[in-house]
Amino acid sequence: MAFFLEEPMLELEKYVQKEIKIERVNFECVDLKIVQDLVESLEKMLVLYPEIKPFIHAIGTRPFLRKCIDEIEIKMKEEATLEELTQMRQYLVQKESSNNPMMLFHSYMDQGQPCIMFGLEPYLEDCTHQELITTIKNIKKRNSITTVYNPSVIMYHEFGHCLDFLLSVSYDTEIFCAMMQKGIDPERYWYTGSELYADAFAEYYANPNADPICNKVVQYTNRQYHRRFVRK
Ligand SMILES: [Zn+2]
16 A cells, blocks of 8 residues: 555545446545554455456445435436435434444345445544554454454455345355354354354454364355356
């Protein structure tokens, strides 16, 4: 990443718009070090999965995303799309969770085009880098997959959800079988299969010595990604 001198947050927003090509970006009120980790890991994901780029419409706080939906809505005319966007907006105004740092919002727009937005939750405002690490540790303490707790993990996790939305991989039999072989019953586990999937995906990219189950999850995802987006 480039070297920033003045107004580092604005520079980072511009960087995401120009280099990562996400049109709507807002990192206001979030700790610079956290934002740097998030941008770096998002960039890494989009180098590996470049076909996802056109579907990502925005990254920012919920009020910012609501503004983005208004902008998109003005451009759109088809009724089906408006309905989808209304649903997305309703989801955005729903009660925010207290300690969840990020959320993925997704929907389909006209002609079935996916629309993806990365939401920075209120928890991230005024939260330090160290506080975020402690929070991730607390959120993940009951899960046997996550062993790394830096802010990149939350970006990888949300990106995992994003791939899952586009490829529907988390409930696939192959993944379920692999989880069960490992002794994890996704149905009985305290969190659902899609969370387990996103955690395994994130762990693979955050930890070079991740459990083999994470390799399996990512290999399977990559095969599906290739099939859908690369091989014509
Ligand atoms: Zn999740």
